[in-house]
């Protein structure tokens with residue numbers, strides 16, 4: 001695992017999310033009142049992009065069918081899928097968002 005700068009915090013809208021390419025993956029950074037989270041930009045249900053999904057607290061809602069995922073654990077809520085999404089450890093240092101990504 002390598003800690004990598006993925007974006008400037010200012011690039012991620014408050015109360016929203018934005019995807020960035022890092023280590024060959026599309027990493028979705030989400031910024032909510034509960035903090036900054038990093039998840040793989042892919043829903044585990046039908047592989048839609050999660051970018052643009054509504055965020056609330058530590059949760060993101062898939063924009064396609066609305067499954068709610070806990071961005072701390074990746075676990076889904078509801079019956080459409082039981083498969084978690086991939087989540088990454090994240091930290092904010094100054095204006096840099098650092099994400100621990102698997103080695104490419």
Ligand code: FES
Nearest residue numbers: 043045046062065
């Ligand atoms: S593709 Fe995300 S809930 Fe169906």
